[in-house]
Amino acid sequence: MDSAELARLLTPEALRLLDEVDGSRPVDEVNRLRRAGHSPDLVAAVVSQAALRVRARAKFGPFADRMLFTPAGLEQATRLRVAALHAGRFRDAGLGRVADLGCGIGSDALALSAIDVAVRAVDRDEVTAAVAAYNLSDFPDTTVEVGTAETTPLDGVDGVYLDPARRTGGQAASRRLHDPADWSPSLDFAFALAERMPVGVKLGPGLDRDLIPDSAEAQWVSVDGQLVEMGLWFGPLAREGVRRSALVLTGTGAAELTGPADSPDVGDRPLGGFLYEPDGAVIRARLIGALAERLEAGMVSPSIAYLTSDQLIETPFASAFRILERLPASEQALKKALRERGVGTLEIKKRGIDVDPATLRKRLGLRGERSATVVLTRVAGRHEALLVERPAPA
Template structure:
């Protein structure tokens, strides 16, 4: 969204028109809607702006719930925004640390600032993009304890702030920036603040773990089995004795595995009747060994993040499967067996083998009404295919 489009949207006419639209429906006749709005006398630019916002609001419900109905977004801002339920946990850390005033550097559309303001923490959001800063100011307008500044995060005077939250920009337009020195602000800048103030730094979950400083809390967070972020926490915002954490959020609620450091793996053992795939947050945090010990499971092969048990167990930290057959990892043998069983819907998972699941699936000529999961992996170092059903 450019500044001209934003000004049209923020007019009395624009906001009124946006709020008058019914919830966005992807199946609706958009051409007819545009024609109706143009016939009512609205300019082409305004119509485009309000329809774009209506679409973004519909997408934002997954992250913001009913709050999305009164918020404004940019495409990039929504994509990068913290989910509100995760932002609330971030805010809770500062509250528990006794922090009453936080600088949110690189606040984007204001998701984390929203969560901080909602629990009566004074927050100043800083955003270098002018339009995004204005959108954040709109989203935070209901809160008298929140302000937004259009500025460079590295130029902000932190005197008077008791805590800092940073979400460094890791893209330049559509291009992902690989070097942390090129992020805005840079990783070194963010971590340097953490050395003197209670600080949280939001990073991508796949970051090189060697970049994580010693003595901090690193928490990988997954929502509905999707690993959404790595939070690196400093000072009073970190918990004593916790160096690694896997926070898993889903229909079960919130569950967490914590440890002082990476946990050692368990011993290898025989393949049992059940196979468990650890949540991605558990894998990223390298707490697979602690999970295995907690559910009395064993590893099936070196460096393979699958666990096996002889009995079904309940855990929020892994998805369970009952193994129905062990097959040679041979395309023709697997294809023949799947056809015999009438399996037409197949979920393919792989670890430890150099196979493209999409290409492999295309060669199976799946037909039938039954469904299954196929694991392409190694057991005791040998390549196998495991046919399974979800527990």
């Protein structure tokens, strides 16, 4: 989105049309609006925005239908459910005024404002800041401005939330920046700021762990099995005694596994009756050892993030599988074994083996009416194919 398209959207006519358009049927809506005599530019802006609202419902629920988005801003925006947890940290720490530096379209500022925390929202991109101003217009104690984290005065601010830009450019095509020194603001700037005031920093879940300061609480967050972010929290925003956290959010609730540091590794053990695949947040937080203790489990093989146990224990921190058979690991033998069992639809999970599941599935050429799941991994250091099933819910 550019400034001209945004200007077309921010008119009474466009906003009225936007509320009437079904974003799930863009072609039909373009034809309908054109027949009604609306200009091509206006129609394009309204229908594109309606389609973004449809996509945004996965992150914002019904609130998406009252917001504006840019494509890049929506992609990078914090899910509202996660943003609410961010906001709760600032409220619980007694911080009444927060600077959101790199606010994007305003998702975290929205969550803060909704619990009566005053926000100074700043973004370096003029169009993005204008969209954030629209999304935050219902909150009189929240302001939005164009600027950079490095140059924004922080007088009267109790804490800072940072979401460093990790891509080049604004709304046009961009590329990912891999060096934290090139981010806006840089990681060094964020950490220096954290030495003098409460700071939260949103980062990608794959950040080099060697860059995490000892003073920070590092929390990895997954939503419905998808690892979405890693947050670093400093000062009163960090919880006492917690330096590693895996937060797992699903449609049925939230669960958290925490530790004062990376949990000690557990040894491998003979394959039991059940296989556990830890959630990505648990793996990144290096809390597999803590999870293994809860499950009375061991590793299937050194450095392979699968656990095995003789018993089934329900946990939100891992997917459980009942091991049915140990099949031949070679491709031709596996193909023969699956055909003998009438498997025509196959889910392939793998860890510790260099294979592309989609390519392998085609090569297996399966025919049959049964569906099955196979786990390709190493057990006690050797390649194995495990035929498994998900246990029925308790």
